[in-house]
Amino acid sequence: MLKPKIKSQQISVFAIIILAVIARLIPHPPNFAPIGGLALFSGSHFKKKIALLIPLVAMLVSDLFLGFHNTIIYVYGSFFLTVLIGRLIKNNKWQSLALASLSSSVLFFLITNFGVWLSYSMYPKTLDGLFQSYLMGLPFFRNTLLSDFFYTFSFFYGYQFLSSFLLKKLAKLF
Numbered sequence: 001m002l003k004p005k006i007k008s009q010q011i012s013v014f015a016i017i018i019l020a021v022i023a024r025l026i027p028h029p030p031n032f033a034p035i036g037g038l039a040l041f042s043g044s045h046f047k048k049k050i051a052l053l054i055p056l057v058a059m060l061v062s063d064l065f066l067g068f069h070n071t072i073i074y075v076y077g078s079f080f081l082t083v084l085i086g087r088l089i090k091n092n093k094w095q096s097l098a099l100a101s102l103s104s105s106v107l108f109f110l111i112t113n114f115g116v117w118l119s120y121s122m123y124p125k126t127l128d129g130l131f132q133s134y135l136m137g138l139p140f141f142r143n144t145l146l147s148d149f150f151y152t153f154s155f156f157y158g159y160q161f162l163s164s165f166l167l168k169k170l171a172k173l174f
Contacts, residue, residue: 012159013046013054020058023151025065031143035059036104037151039079040097041159043086051086055079074115078108092156101152105145113137 016038023034039055046054056076063072082104089100113133116123123129 012162013050016041016155016159017054017058017061020055021062024058024062029143031140032147034147034151034155035079036082036108036144036148037101037153037155039082040086040089040100040104040148040152041155043083044089044156045086045159048087051083052080055083070119071112071115074112074119075108078104078111081107081111092160094153097152097156098149101148102145105141105148108144108148109134109137109141 020034020038035055035058038058042051042054045051056079059076059079085100085104085107089096113136114130116137117125117130117133123133
């Protein structure tokens with residue numbers, strides 16, 4: 001028989017993935033998605049293997065509905081690295097979360113726009129073309145920043161609330 005703590009964690013992981021998938025599937029502004037915040041949270045709160053799997057499974061499941069694209073390796077790779085940034089978070093202080101969120105947003109912007117430049121023919125394969133790719137990505141960067149901050153704080157503080165109140169009650173039921 002599983003210990004309640006393990007069941008609570010399993011319930012948490014499943015619920016987090018489902019919530020992230022739903023948030024990606026419902027209408028939202030471009031680049032306003034939960035995966036950056038989820039990757040930071042996963043890296044901070046779960047063991048290495050599961051921490052990497054949580055955001056990638058959420059992406060994979062939602063991409064089954066949204067479709068795949070040529071830059072998927074860059075997107076998934078940036079979230080893999082974001083999990084590693086999450087592993088550096090040692091406390092839930094807002095300053096640490098804000099710095100990690102900002103860092104992951106910048107990382108996502110740099111990697112994915114590089115991927116767009118490299119994978120598509122819309123920009124010349126020159127330094128000027130790469131710069132143009134980054135320049136054209138700036139409007140999306142704003143939403144990435146906003147969503148990463150929103151979801152990072154939601155995951156970290158929401159989980160803190162749930163683990164101190166609701167998950168203890170659920171664990172007793174199972």
